[in-house]
Amino acid sequence: MAQGKYRSDIDGLRAVAVIAVLLHHLNTNLLPGGFVGVDIFFVISGFLITSQVFSEVKRNTFSLKGFYQRRINRIVPALVTVLVATAIVGAFILSPVDLIRLNVSTLLSLLGVSNVYIWVKYGNYFAADASEAPLLHTWSLGIEEQFYLLWPLFIVVLYRLAPRYVLPILALGMVAAVGASEYATGVFATAAYYLLPTRFFELMLGGVLAIYLHQPRVIAKLTAHGLALAGLLLIGFSLFALNANSTFPGVNALVPCLGAALLILAGSGDTRSRLLTSRPMVFIGLISYSLYLWHWPLIAYLSYLEIPIDLPVGAMLIAVSITLAWLSWRYVEVPFRRSGATWDFSRVFFRRFALPALGLATLAVLSVQFNGFAQRFSPDVSRLEAMTLQKPSEIRKGCHVTNALYKTEPDDACRLGAEKEQLDGIMIGDSFANHFTGMVDLLAKPDNLSIMDYTMDSCPPIIGYTVDMSATYAEHCAKRNERAFNLIEQNHYRYVVLAAIWPREAIAKDIVEASIKRAVEHSDQVIVILRNQHIEKAASCPIRHLMFDTDHSCTVSRSGAAPYWADIKVKFPQVHFIDPNQVICTAGVCSPMIKGHLLYLDDSHLNEVGSRFIGRTLLDRGYSLLHDPVADPSNAVTKLDASVHR
Template sequence: MPAPSSPRTDIQGLRALAVAAVLGFHLWPTSVTGGYVGVDVFFVVSGFLITSHLLRRPIRSGRDLLGFWARRVRRLIPAASLVLLVTLGASALWLPTTTLVTVGREVLASALYVENWALARSETDYLATDELHSPVQHYWSLSIEEQFYVVWPLLFTAVAWVGLQARRRHGSERTTAALAVALTGTVVATSLGWSVWMTWAEPAAAYFVSTTRFWELALGGLLAALLALRATRPARVLVAAGVGQGTSAGPAAATGPAQQVGAEPGTVRSHPGLRAATAWAGLAMIVAAVLTFDAGTAFPGYTALLPTVGALLVILADADRLRGGPGGALRWRPVQWLGDTSYSVYLWHWPLVVIAPFALGRDLGAAGMLGVLVVTLLLSWLSQRYVEERLRFHPLLTRRLGATFAMLGLCVAVVAGAAVGVRDRASAAEQDAVADSRAAVAQAAPCLGAAVVRDPACADPGLVLPPTAAAQDRPVVYADDCWNDSPFTTRTTCTYGGDGPDGPAERIALVGNSHAGHWVPALEEGIVADDWQIDTYLQSVCYTVDAPIELPGAGVTGACRATNAWAVDSVVTGGYDLVVMSNRTHQPLAGVAEQDQGAAAEDAYRETLAAFTDAGVPVLVLRDTPAMPRNVPECLVQLAYDPDACGAPTEVALEPDPLAEAASADTTGLVSVTSVDHLMCDEICHPVIGGVTAYFDHGHLTATFARTLAPEVTSAVRAALGTEP
């Protein structure tokens, strides 16, 4: 392919649009609901440029390959490493200590460019969805690009070798380009197909994994390969409808959101009106995705074709300085500046969005968001000028490949070492806090937690279970992995108690989702004192009704329903003396209007309760506990341990509980309901009660606080069993 003759300002403008979309999405997510597609535009641009470069400068030796990687290293690694180090330091200074283990782990993953795979695992963790977003989460897309830059040149090395052999034997100029078309087309087809399936089957993981995203980079590569193939044909042959020939990047251009790009000479100038329309159509497709997509859009999958094909059309049209095209707007100097600095803007903006509220001690309002934007642009200009450009073209690095890779090793080692240090130090601090809290809890007992509210003679012991320890203070069912998680292919139960020589006095089935599991510590007293045996039938998120619940993933709704049927059947035929049941009814029922959700869920719960009572099994329903508006340990750390500031008005915290409503309406005499709301709420519901942080996230009780609810829970169980003294 010919060398570029002039910069492609339209591609720089495309980059500016992409990073502006991402900025808008992160700063004003309720307005720019689909701004996340800016990343997909970057992928197409990068794939086009990298493939153009590989076709114009084929890799024919090991040194060529190392030289290619060295240019990527100089372009991308220094700025990325600087941002990781600054973010790590700022996190240690301002973020809640409860988050530092996660931050250290994700900075390490980002330094090794596997952050996307780390997020694919954590985002499928039900409990992880309540955690603070990592300030380096945005490195997932950089990780995908870096992985692509490792794999892609290796594939094109083979393409170049085969093409060279064909040229020597047959004088063919077309073999390399034809092979490139076949390669890129195959990757697009297979990766896109896999993306569509994964987005349907495992949407949380599909968003991050490389295999569902490579097609977007390869799509840009396919355009570059088609243009290269066309360049080997007679000049009189035009591309379809006379649309422009496109561009390729210059030798100095590196992939990523901010490199300079060039235009390939000899672009077909036929049908300028059609070319202008093509460019405008491409921009319209991108803007449509930015404004209409939202968190509910199945993505990436086939929906990602709208912004990616839009980006492809803009590149194909080559509308620079074309009358009637968007070139004038894209050439505007501020737009070009944003395109030039887009890589640094992308790096800096997200850590500021996450950390700024903690540094300021308050949530960001409109003024705060504008401040984040200004600081982002300032830091981006400084790092682009004094880090990116200085090291990218530094004579020592450009003349010696070894120096470049030594810099790579140093960057990775320094960032990884710092990340491991922060992670391990934070982990040790957590363990120390847990040990200290256990001693403080033992010393304060029995006057702590709910006992302080229950007994006027109990004095508040002070904060004996602080947030750092509370974040780790989970019921034993978590350590014992007692859950049936999405996609609900397991049938897991756990048994506690009933191991005496004469067997259990009563067998109790604990049924529900995670808001049933957090009652286990409150049942421990009866396990010991009354020789109860507790068998768990616990599902994550999926609440116990024989109705379709809207859950993400292929077949998950049906699997949830089948797991509930298994749990109910197992209890009905299991010879249990009592069912203890609790659920958070959060996910909507499929096919039910929003205004009818509560009544439909209550009807579904009536059927579940009837399945137990028809078999003569009594049921105790524990009303769902209040939910806080945000993660309690993180809130307490951010707001200087001000419990009331992290609480919520009673009418907000006490969410509707259709299970409790259905139980209250039961007429069989076998169903009873117990609530502990009076111990947790007055005018507001409190996140810290009797010196104990009551939640380890936003709505699940800490094990320590749940134990202080044992008198109410065990009394209700005894009453339901008929064993109350």
């Protein structure tokens, strides 16, 4: 592409990307795979910026200062505008912990590392609490800015060392990057979504295409139409075939990226898509950066205030987003870019980057120092929030591991229950087993039991269970379970504790039964901890009640247990069941708050306070890890029968 040649079809492609993201965020059912709009942006960015950089490198006019000056002028003014506006609104409505996270995020967003912070603090992009993070979407800006710290230098060095082989070397590197992304996505799913190494190939694809098109290429009209059609089909397929459960990025991300690349290639000649070059699409494309920045904080704050996004609200949100986007494009993006081009680098850097960064850093420090300005709300808000910060996975770090660490051997220091040298048993299972460790620690003490916990994310102790697992996760879980059950067979533990988010489907009966049988045959006693009740907004609802004095109920009706448990109880009468819902639920109604204790960490997982509260309550009622109250007809097994037939 010739330097400075405007491509209206690329603005149209930007419009496709931002519309996909916007509709997906409004309602995932509209476009299940709409999140790939970000990947389309990556390809466009890689193409446009590499076109400019490579042209300058070839003319020997490339300057790092000039490059980063353009990046600051292009990215920072609109970003700072949105960050400040978001922080101002957050000061009025966010809880203390959420305000701290927001104000730290504002600084890290400007510094280009918010993707790392969001990965650590929120984890899964599609998790319930992530939907209320006002700056969640800035993770993609972090990817871009980190990429552009490396990419220009790489192009310069490669061109100087092997000018004739730049394209083949980059093409081979891109293939390797796709392979690395596919592998890492299977092993480190959450990290792969947010971090640069697994996204590198997406921007790189645009860069390789830019270098390929640096030499004029003749593309026949029919060929251009064919390429455009193929590109649209690939993007359309991704928008509807991919969803939150799809492994991503990896090869799945390559599909929309190739679609975007084909559309850019198709428009590199004289033939341009009428759809992409239409005035409405070009307009949306021009304001797409600001539209991307503005739309998500609006959605996140509506979600935070529990305002449903129905059709009227959604239409109004789109209108407000476009209006704000146009205003910031017209009065911030364009004028700041023009004026910044006449300044020297130091002036641009200090006025447009360093000073805003200092201001946002001050805000972040003050937020931490004053505990999120907790005095804005009742002291009970901070008390409950403190409970949600007690995460069993962090407390039992090393005893509970991620899927990638499936080869981790049991640690003899990972003990629950009685403090003694002799080990009495082992506890295995997934993250639900991990969140029950506080409860098990208390319930094991009356019987003087020492139980070692050996748990792993997303790996229930069910041999052969692979539902909703990627191929790599399934393989790792299978090996982990085989190791755990081999330990049970080799050591013949007196007690084996099995806990998980047990599947509810009746079809899982055979493999659940087979797994329990294997544990029963090689131990003296098996204890099964049933899954606790899922409650939407369990961790946030009680807190928002205090903050906003709402009357929305946080309780839900109790769900029935999996239908196979009654049969397993008959077949294995020696198995002891522990049901945490005996504490969480009363008369068929389940609450995340019991006697001033907030039990949950998110919609399903318990926090450490909740886990131990359930354990203490069961102890007070006469339960232990091995025994139910002798004269209590409403023990776990009896209640299990009732819930199965409910």
